[in-house]
Amino acid sequence: MTEIWLHNTRTRKKERFAPIDRENVRMYVCGPTVYDRAHLGNARPVVVFDVLYRLLRHVYGADHVRYVRNFTDVDDKINATALARKEAGADGSLEDLIRERTEETIGWYLSDMAALGAMEPTDMPRATGFIPQMIEMIEGLIESGHAYAAEGHVLFRVRSYQAYGALSGRSVDDMIAGARVEVAPYKEDPMDFVLWKPSTDELPGWDSPWGRGRPGWHIECSAMSYDLLGESFDIHGGGNDLMFPHHENEIAQSCCAHPEGGFAKVWLHNEMLQIEGKKMSKSLGNFFTVHDLLEQGVPGEVIRFVFLGTHYRRPMDWTEKKRGEAEAVLRDWRALSEGVAPGAPDVEVLTLLADDLNTAGAITRLHALAKSASDEAAKAAFLASAQLMGLLTDELGGWDAAAEVGDDVAALIEALLTDRSEARKAKDFSRADALRDGFAAAGLIVKDTPQGAEWEMGPDFDAAKLEALK
Numbered sequence: 001m002t003e004i005w006l007h008n009t010r011t012r013k014k015e016r017f018a019p020i021d022r023e024n025v026r027m028y029v030c031g032p033t034v035y036d037r038a039h040l041g042n043a044r045p046v047v048v049f050d051v052l053y054r055l056l057r058h059v060y061g062a063d064h065v066r067y068v069r070n071f072t073d074v075d076d077k078i079n080a081t082a083l084a085r086k087e088a089g090a091d092g093s094l095e096d097l098i099r100e101r102t103e104e105t106i107g108w109y110l111s112d113m114a115a116l117g118a119m120e121p122t123d124m125p126r127a128t129g130f131i132p133q134m135i136e137m138i139e140g141l142i143e144s145g146h147a148y149a150a151e152g153h154v155l156f157r158v159r160s161y162q163a164y165g166a167l168s169g170r171s172v173d174d175m176i177a178g179a180r181v182e183v184a185p186y187k188e189d190p191m192d193f194v195l196w197k198p199s200t201d202e203l204p205g206w207d208s209p210w211g212r213g214r215p216g217w218h219i220e221c222s223a224m225s226y227d228l229l230g231e232s233f234d235i236h237g238g239g240n241d242l243m244f245p246h247h248e249n250e251i252a253q254s255c256c257a258h259p260e261g262g263f264a265k266v267w268l269h270n271e272m273l274q275i276e277g278k279k280m281s282k283s284l285g286n287f288f289t290v291h292d293l294l295e296q297g298v299p300g301e302v303i304r305f306v307f308l309g310t311h312y313r314r315p316m317d318w319t320e321k322k323r324g325e326a327e328a329v330l331r332d333w334r335a336l337s338e339g340v341a342p343g344a345p346d347v348e349v350l351t352l353l354a355d356d357l358n359t360a361g362a363i364t365r366l367h368a369l370a371k372s373a374s375d376e377a378a379k380a381a382f383l384a385s386a387q388l389m390g391l392l393t394d395e396l397g398g399w400d401a402a403a404e405v406g407d408d409v410a411a412l413i414e415a416l417l418t419d420r421s422e423a424r425k426a427k428d429f430s431r432a433d434a435l436r437d438g439f440a441a442a443g444l445i446v447k448d449t450p451q452g453a454e455w456e457m458g459p460d461f462d463a464a465k466l467e468a469l470k
């Protein structure tokens, strides 16, 4: 059996992975708070842990891996988004608007991540489906002295857990100095964090022993992972921005609520994403969502390929240059593997992935395999190896034009083509010529056939230039 080695944040070492139960390998990854479209950085952990999920399934068997990724569907940001919509005159109660927003966002998230070739986890629990479990866990923490109720809130007593800070290697005092801890009169200590807080009548709330309220973010993951994976499980993943305070708090809650268990054995954290060497931020104007890229006609597979070119524990830089190169490589690889049935993956690719997910090394090896793949057997091994990384899969489609662009862009192209044929019929040649030149400038290749106009996107396709033709 392939040996998997993973860098464990908890021990700061690369360790041989030994599942608690190899018949039931269990992984939990913190999922999104569903109030808006996922930005490109949000997609990185999804792709990283999708590769790990595929690798675990390959090694232990598809039916022996359980992967849980939650949706946080109760949160102040969701409430604020819905409140803003209500104030802008949207119909419906605040509760309806909140539900609408979370449903809509979950739908977007799943389709955007599917476009990146990410498999759906085995379980995708929503926090609002686990409120009784959260209340039960909080009651236990109060009983054992690790939490206290005050003014409708319940707080976790951080000083009651000796090992607090061990994951990120900080002392409580250092954390107080560095963190933006909220000072509140009902807190015994500024480090104590919220397990439960009161809700106003309009906001989502549930009855509890401490009055009507809603859970804090951290307790959600502790309660859902306990319910679905038990008191001890194998892997916990997430972005390294979640290490403190979220993961420290998860550990404190879970280990105090279930001291007989070990919570997560291996902690994996991916590094952040940058855009052209800079941090992605709205103020720098380089902020974009996965959907934005898909709409521009960037295939999800290209995004995935660029991500996998950098090891997950290094900052990953998204650049236009990489995007273009990835597109060219994948076009070649898709042509090479067309009509090929996947065989067994290449041993070296498997070994590289099993070495703390060395996806960059595996891609280098894929290049070599593609270069030397002269017969069917070699092509079959190449394809299976790429598919192990979630590349060249059937789910990602055949790169035909309609699959490459989002529905909105496809609709725009169709509308412009209709516009052009009407201009021709009306002998408005200046409009027809302007559209023809505009298509060329936008990198859209249009062929007139007896059945009508057909189109495909050239390598420099730019949807924004099409917008200007409307």
Ligand SMILES: [Zn+2]
Pocket (backbone or CB within 6 Å): 029, 030, 031, 221, 246, 250
């Ligand atoms: Zn979490």
